[in-house]
Amino acid sequence: MSDNGSLVQTAASAEEVARAYEDNKLAQVLYHDWEAQTYDDKWSISFDERCIAYARDRFVAIAGDQGWPYGRALELGAGTGFFSLNLKQAGVLDEVHVTDLSPGMVEAARGNAAQLGFTVEGRVADAEGIPYDDDTFDVVVGHAVIHHIPDVEQAFREMLRVLKPGGRFVIAGEPTRIGDWYARQLGRVTWKATTTLTQLPPLRAKWAKDREALDESSRAAALEAVVDLHTFDPDQLARMALRAGAVDVSTTTEELTAALLGWPVRTFEAAVKPGALGWGWAMFAYGSWKRLSAVDRVLSRVLPERLFYNVGITGVKPG
Numbered sequence: 001m002s003d004n005g006s007l008v009q010t011a012a013s014a015e016e017v018a019r020a021y022e023d024n025k026l027a028q029v030l031y032h033d034w035e036a037q038t039y040d041d042k043w044s045i046s047f048d049e050r051c052i053a054y055a056r057d058r059f060v061a062i063a064g065d066q067g068w069p070y071g072r073a074l075e076l077g078a079g080t081g082f083f084s085l086n087l088k089q090a091g092v093l094d095e096v097h098v099t100d101l102s103p104g105m106v107e108a109a110r111g112n113a114a115q116l117g118f119t120v121e122g123r124v125a126d127a128e129g130i131p132y133d134d135d136t137f138d139v140v141v142g143h144a145v146i147h148h149i150p151d152v153e154q155a156f157r158e159m160l161r162v163l164k165p166g167g168r169f170v171i172a173g174e175p176t177r178i179g180d181w182y183a184r185q186l187g188r189v190t191w192k193a194t195t196t197l198t199q200l201p202p203l204r205a206k207w208a209k210d211r212e213a214l215d216e217s218s219r220a221a222a223l224e225a226v227v228d229l230h231t232f233d234p235d236q237l238a239r240m241a242l243r244a245g246a247v248d249v250s251t252t253t254e255e256l257t258a259a260l261l262g263w264p265v266r267t268f269e270a271a272v273k274p275g276a277l278g279w280g281w282a283m284f285a286y287g288s289w290k291r292l293s294a295v296d297r298v299l300s301r302v303l304p305e306r307l308f309y310n311v312g313i314t315g316v317k318p319g
């Protein structure tokens with residue numbers, strides 16, 4: 001099984017890896033358990049002002065800034081805790097419960113919470129069958145998670161079940177159908193151009209990633225295609241939440257020019273030798289992303305929302 005190197009590194013057995021290609025939930029667990037150890041570095045996740053502001057701004061764009069702090073909060077597919085731990089630091093959430101299908105991610109999130117001095121409850125949980133009682137939470141949040149869930153409408157039903165009447169769900173950072181298409185095209189072209197150019201003799205020593213690391217990246221990309229299940233049209237996403245029983249449903253899209261820059265930049269960073277790009281590059285990338293995001297906020301007043309890369313959705317449990 002030549003494509004399985006990344007999963008095998010998780011200490012998953014060869015049988016588990018073979019089954020993972022038939023059983024999507026198992027693939028999600030193996031892939032995200034493997035990612036858990038390096039996830040924060042891969043996505044430049046931190047728990048400082050930069051990511052606190054990013055998480056707060058995504059929340060505000062989707063659900064506004066009223067009613068803070070939400071008392072009891074549940075995060076689904078929390079990963080290493082990027083969204084809810086930063087929202088807690090921003091004063092948006094109070095009591096945080098982190099959950100994820102991947103035990104490795106729950107452990108990583110609990111570790112990050114402990115480092116921040118927070119006591120948070122962490123559980124392994126499938127968003128299609130949340131292991132909490134009805135009417136438990138004031139808010140349910142998620143970031144970049146529902147595109148991994150086979151039955152998204154069932155996940156919305158579960159969010160509404162565990163919310164108290166009048167409680168709100170806020171799901172951010174999901175790929176739109178059109179945004180995902182152009183992001184992947186740009187990523188593919190950037191990967192090919194970078195890995196070809198960095199093999200040229202004058203560039204190789206400083207910039208080229210070694211063969212083993214490139215092979216590992218290709219295997220990871222193949223697995224990503226297995227775990228990334230959906231892209232969303234904002235209207236269809238809203239209809240799904242309404243069918244699940246939510247009221248006051250609205251969607252928000254963000255990032256057009258920021259994504260057109262962001263995806264090539266992220267792919268370029270992954271395609272060159274680790275450490276070749278310095279702090280100056282990181283500041284240039286983040287500064288450019290922020291400036292283009294401001295342009296996108298203006299464009300969002302005139303362009304159709306389905307052209308933007310990210311979609312977020314909020315809705316309320318009838319009170």
Ligand SMILES: C[S@@+](CC[C@H](N)C(=O)[O-])C[C@H]1O[C@@H](n2cnc3c(N)ncnc32)[C@H](O)[C@@H]1O
Nearest residue numbers: 032077078079082101102105126127143144148
């Ligand atoms: C792209 S990561 C996002 C992690 C984190 N929310 C963030 O933004 O950094 C998606 C997460 O969803 C989790 N996941 C996948 N399927 C799930 C399911 N059915 N229920 C709950 N979590 C799931 C994965 O294990 C992974 O940690």
